Amino acid sequence: SILPDDAVPSMTSLTVPSRSRAAVKVAWTAKDNLGATGYQVRWRLMDGSWSVPVTADRSPFIATLATGRWKIGVRATDAAGNWSDWRYGYVTVDAAAPVITSLVPSQWIPRAPDRTFRVSWSATDNVGVTGYQWRTLGSAGTWSTPASTTARSRTFVLGAGPWTIGVRARDAVGNFTTWREIRVLVPYDDSHWSFSSGNVRRASSSYYRGSMATTSRSGSRMTVTFAGSGVTIIGSSGPRYGRMKITIDGRSWTVDAGTYQGIRTSVTRNRIVLFGTTLAAGTHTMVITNLATSGRPTIGVDAFAFAR
Numbered sequence: 001s002i003l004p005d006d007a008v009p010s011m012t013s014l015t016v017p018s019r020s021r022a023a024v025k026v027a028w029t030a031k032d033n034l035g036a037t038g039y040q041v042r043w044r045l046m047d048g049s050w051s052v053p054v055t056a057d058r059s060p061f062i063a064t065l066a067t068g069r070w071k072i073g074v075r076a077t078d079a080a081g082n083w084s085d086w087r088y089g090y091v092t093v094d095a096a097a098p099v100i101t102s103l104v105p106s107q108w109i110p111r112a113p114d115r116t117f118r119v120s121w122s123a124t125d126n127v128g129v130t131g132y133q134w135r136t137l138g139s140a141g142t143w144s145t146p147a148s149t150t151a152r153s154r155t156f157v158l159g160a161g162p163w164t165i166g167v168r169a170r171d172a173v174g175n176f177t178t179w180r181e182i183r184v185l186v187p188y189d190d191s192h193w194s195f196s197s198g199n200v201r202r203a204s205s206s207y208y209r210g211s212m213a214t215t216s217r218s219g220s221r222m223t224v225t226f227a228g229s230g231v232t233i234i235g236s237s238g239p240r241y242g243r244m245k246i247t248i249d250g251r252s253w254t255v256d257a258g259t260y261q262g263i264r265t266s267v268t269r270n271r272i273v274l275f276g277t278t279l280a281a282g283t284h285t286m287v288i289t290n291l292a293t294s295g296r297p298t299i300g301v302d303a304f305a306f307a308r
Contacts, residue, residue: 007033009076009084016072016089021173024091027060030076030084037079042086043072067095067126098125098169100180105165109185109232109305111271113205117184120153123169123177130172135179137164139308160188162308187234187303195220195290206270207302208234214300218292222301227283230307232276236300238268242293246275248286253277258296271302278307 009032016026030036040053041061046069054061056074063072070093073086103121110117123129133146134154139161156165163186166179189209190201198217203210212235213222224231233246233255241257255275258264290299 006080006082007078008082009036009078011074011076011084011087014072014074014087014089016091018090019092019094019173021175022064022066022093022095024063024065024070024072024093025060026063026072026074026089028074028076028087029059032076032078032082034078034080036076038077039074040077041072041074043070045070065091065093065095067093069093094127094171094173094175096126097175098123098129098171098177100167100169100177103165103167103180103182105182105184107184109187109234109273111187111208111234111303113208113210113271114157115186115209116155116157118153118155119165119167119182121167121169121180122152125169125171125175127171129169131170132167133170133176134165134167137166138162158184158186160186162186162306185232185305185307187232187305189303190301193222193224193301193304195222202300204270207236208271209303212236212270212300212302214298215290216292216297218290218297220290222288224286224288224304225283226286226304226306228279228306228308229281230276230278231284231286232305232307233274233288233301234271234303234305235274236268236270236302237265237272237274239264239266240268240296241298241300242296243291244274244299245289245291246286247289248277248279249284254291256293257299258293274301281308 013029039056042053044050073088075086076084100123106118135146136144166181168177190213195215197220198215243256246253
């Protein structure tokens with residue numbers, strides 16, 4: 001004779017996180033005299049209707065839920081079709097990711113003497129932002145390992161060249177924003193180049209990385225070959241500085257370093273942008289020629305930033 005299996009399974013545990021992002025991990029255990037063969041999972045918003053039960057063959061189970069307070073139930077069955085009672089747990093779901101609202105550097109071309117610059121960011125969330133991650137990408141083409149912080153800004157010191165800085169925000173349950181990115185151009189200092197005659201490398205804590213190449217010789221040239229899609233020249237402006245001619249691939253511009261924002265200046269300003277232009281991507285040759293303006297024959301070049 002064959003005896004019927006009339007023993008009902010029982011749920012022995014149910015684990016539901018108290019708070020979760022949209023993907024809620026539900027785990028459980030059950031027992032039966034012969035063995036549980038399957039399970040059903042259902043859920044509802046606290047005052048809503050139950051979902052249609054979903055069949056699960058094992059624990060754990062991932063339920064994808066919207067933001068809200070949810071009640072989750074699990075029950076077990078055996079080979080004879082006996083069902084246990086439902087066992088319940090509760091979870092508060094935050095399915096909404098934060099949003100980065102701003103990401104700005106203190107300077108797009110960092111010109112502090114020690115190369116430092118600060119990047120600030122902010123984000124919003126339906127519940128609250130609990131932290132951030134940042135990472136950097138240089139010309140080598142590999143992202144740094146993300147670093148975590150609760151601060152809303154960071155001071156960076158990066159090598160010369162173009163850099164991409166990415167930031168994302170996190171909330172309490174682990175929802176992340178997508179990465180938001182900005183690009184900065186860290187300049188090369190003047191030590192890489194010299195004027196053809198009368199080159200004097202002046203030292204001062206006011207200059208980028210402590211020095212600036214100058215000349216007072218008429219016709220003295222500095223030749224710079226670079227690859228990129230743009231160039232920015234950083235130097236000094238003031239009453240003792242004169243005009244220079246900048247020639248790139250045969251096209252020329254004249255820059256008067258004795259003026260600031262189009263007006264003759266009586267104040268010396270260091271580490272300012274003297275000239276900048278965009279170019280077709282490729283390799284370029286730039287020549288800076290001292291025009292030796294009467295009464296103010298000196299020109300000074302502190303650094304170059306090359307866009308790529």
